Amino acid sequence: MTILAYQVFDAVVKERSFQKAAESLNLTPSAISHTISSMEKELGFPLFVRSKQGVQLTGYGESLRPYIYNVLQSEDSLQEAIAQMNGLEKGTVKIGAFNSICTTLMPQLIKSFRKLHPAIEIEVYQGTYDDVRRWIKNGTVDMGFLSISSSEGLPIIPLFKDRLVSVMPKGTDIGSKDYVRVEELRGKGFVSQRESTDADIQNLLKKYDVEVQSNCHVVDDQSTIAMVESGLGVCIMPSLLMKTMRSDVDIYPIEPPEYRVIGICTKKEVIVSPAVNSMREHILENLKEI
Numbered sequence: 001m002t003i004l005a006y007q008v009f010d011a012v013v014k015e016r017s018f019q020k021a022a023e024s025l026n027l028t029p030s031a032i033s034h035t036i037s038s039m040e041k042e043l044g045f046p047l048f049v050r051s052k053q054g055v056q057l058t059g060y061g062e063s064l065r066p067y068i069y070n071v072l073q074s075e076d077s078l079q080e081a082i083a084q085m086n087g088l089e090k091g092t093v094k095i096g097a098f099n100s101i102c103t104t105l106m107p108q109l110i111k112s113f114r115k116l117h118p119a120i121e122i123e124v125y126q127g128t129y130d131d132v133r134r135w136i137k138n139g140t141v142d143m144g145f146l147s148i149s150s151s152e153g154l155p156i157i158p159l160f161k162d163r164l165v166s167v168m169p170k171g172t173d174i175g176s177k178d179y180v181r182v183e184e185l186r187g188k189g190f191v192s193q194r195e196s197t198d199a200d201i202q203n204l205l206k207k208y209d210v211e212v213q214s215n216c217h218v219v220d221d222q223s224t225i226a227m228v229e230s231g232l233g234v235c236i237m238p239s240l241l242m243k244t245m246r247s248d249v250d251i252y253p254i255e256p257p258e259y260r261v262i263g264i265c266t267k268k269e270v271i272v273s274p275a276v277n278s279m280r281e282h283i284l285e286n287l288k289e290i
Helices: 003-015 018-026 029-041 057-084 099-104 106-116 127-137 199-207 220-227 273-286
Strands: 048-051 054-057 093-097 120-126 143-147 158-167 189-193 213-218 235-238 251-256 259-267
Touching: 003 018, 003 029, 003 057, 018 029, 054 057, 057 093, 057 127, 093 127, 093 273, 099 106, 099 120, 106 120, 106 199, 106 273, 120 127, 120 199, 120 273, 127 143, 127 213, 143 220, 143 273, 158 199, 158 273, 189 235, 199 235, 220 235, 220 251, 259 273
Parallel strands: 093 120, 093 143, 189 213
Antiparallel strands: 048 054, 143 259, 158 235, 158 251, 158 259
């Protein structure tokens, strides 16, 4: 199979449509269909399921996807290396990030990187810890931000510690002190997120054997804080997130101090392209003092 066949496969996966894949590659839909059919004939099994809802990968196709991505990544790395030898810099870097990274760090990181490498494109994919980890594994992104506790064996370079804080409705009485102990949260109503979103908070509660009662189960940070602001419960959040969150709530550090450790993650046994390596080094250089 040729590089073009792998590029066609990748485009169909991303676009979930032969028509849109053809447009993205400047080919005809029939050329796309013929290429996929030839691949399936050569492999001996179907790669896609066609339906009215679009085109989806079969189990076989899903299994092959990481390997095809690695081939394309190697081709991109080769072309980028050749471009660098010719005094040029180009390429695309895809980064997975969760909400608090997207709202606080990514804008400035991208802005400063573009000043140094204007020909390199940056694509950001926002999601939960689970989303970012899955994107790294299946090749959707080249690298991603994760907490160490959520990396699940992926190679991760620690960047900084982000202290966890307790967020309460305005005016909540915690006595005369200016901090909250985890044990004091026992029995309080909680606004909880999915474990894939706040794995570090779940680990904290398990560490101190604190069972929480929750009537609110939400999936994003803004909704969580809005629920707390309305008096529907308390929550634990990372300090990084609260720096950009506009809300009328009380925020208290947790004692003893508890943190999540944020790092940058890549897939095992993948040779990164020069563009990806440049972005990774830029992230390390700019976040080393946090």
